């Protein structure tokens with residue numbers, strides 16, 4: 001894995017946006033694999049600025065998001081669909097019918113996961129997948145476990161993830177306890193992957209990811225199986 005250590009969040013966001021922009025310039029009809037969470041917000045701001053400046057065009061772009069809480073309505077301000085609209089899609093010239101997020105309201109979540117896996121295969125693979133990393137090393141909502149899932153699946157959230165994400169909700173009890181998430185295999189099917197991490201809270205997870213072992217207690221370590229992964233982090237996330 002290639003590692004880029006940036007001075008701060010601002011620089012990390014700018015480097016990540018440049019890499020995504022390069023993919024978009026090389027193929028205006030590219031497929032972007034996108035992530036939510038606080039980490040990529042700065043990168044999305046840079047991409048919005050570049051789009052407004054006419055440097056990048058989203059009109060032919062397709063996007064596939066990593067995950068969604070379950071159950072959650074798309075208009076709930078904590079849903080990942082809402083997040084993507086607010087932090088990127090509403091501000092760029094993208095065709096929203098080509099933006100995909102797993103269905104947080106599906107009557108049959110297992111069926112919705114199988115359909116999402118098929119969709120990613122059909123429109124994809126993603127030319128680039130953007131990832132954040134959980135404090136416990138999760139990617140998407142692939143939580144540490146004895147065995148990791150290959151394909152898109154329904155998952156329970158760990159206590160530590162519920163606690164970490166409670167900051168966005170009115171209270172901890174409002175955090176959904178389940179999610180629909182791409183599996184490790186779905187993520188690894190992307191042609192190129194960038195993973196962003198900032199702040200000391202991510203340092204342990206980053207260290208474990210870079211330790212050169214495939215360790216299911218740190219799902220991000222599975223990225224070592226991919227030939228084109230760039231870790232972009234700030235100084236605080238490196239120990």
Ligand code: GLP
Pocket residue numbers: 035036037038039040066067131132133134135139140141161165
């Ligand atoms: C969330 C998301 C992940 C994200 C991670 C880190 O639970 N499912 O895709 O990368 O946790 O979030 P943050 O960037 O807010 O630290």
